Amino acid sequence: MDAADIEAVSTIRVRGWQAAYAGIVPRTHLDAMTVEDDAGRRRQWFSRPGRTSRDLVALGDRGPVGWICFGPCRSEMPAPERVGEVYALYITPDLLGRGIGRTLLGEAHAQMGGQGFEASALWVLSDNQRARRFYERSGYRADGAVRDDVYDGITLTELRYRCVL
Template identity: 55%
Template structure:
């Protein structure tokens, strides 16, 4: 697992991404997964997320991954648009987790590196 941290000019953390091998079934061992990508809410749209995602791709490629996958909440249109603009496409896989009785549906995206 690799953690990437974005800091501002004052050394404060403003973003974080985590990646590693894909944790699911049905793909080759050369598949990586973006486990998480967060940007301080007041800085969304500033390019930090895009920069972190580019770093994720560089690290994944260096680790030998030829494909990146990620899960995003079905109703998170902002995140889905962000990943689509970065070249990801929904591949038809869906999953839903249950948290305290609430179903949280997700859709899987993929992008070749």
């Protein structure tokens, strides 16, 4: 990913949230999301000096159609091995189920392994059954860690998943 991809990635992320989390995250939160706001935050994040995360895009006929962001694990892990983390993975909603997410995740795993990570972790909303099935088919398992996030006054639980690379 480079700076020219930010607008497309923000579109993928916002539309991905609005599709994947409909019926899970309050509609008021999803409706308030804008590509412009997301792109502004993404530009700031992308240009941060010393940033340790990596961003990859999947390209299709119409430009970027998927995005993954990963880097060092941001939470305490009970095991001693070096753990990476998938921070975000989103695909253009009308292209779900075509292998784009699996390809991006596979490349992220390869790059994490190349950086010396032995395992990968990620967080997924407990009610997001589609994402949980996807990650489980990709070798991830819930490791027992949970955290809560609040969206417009509604508390939602996330589960931490982990896999060996």
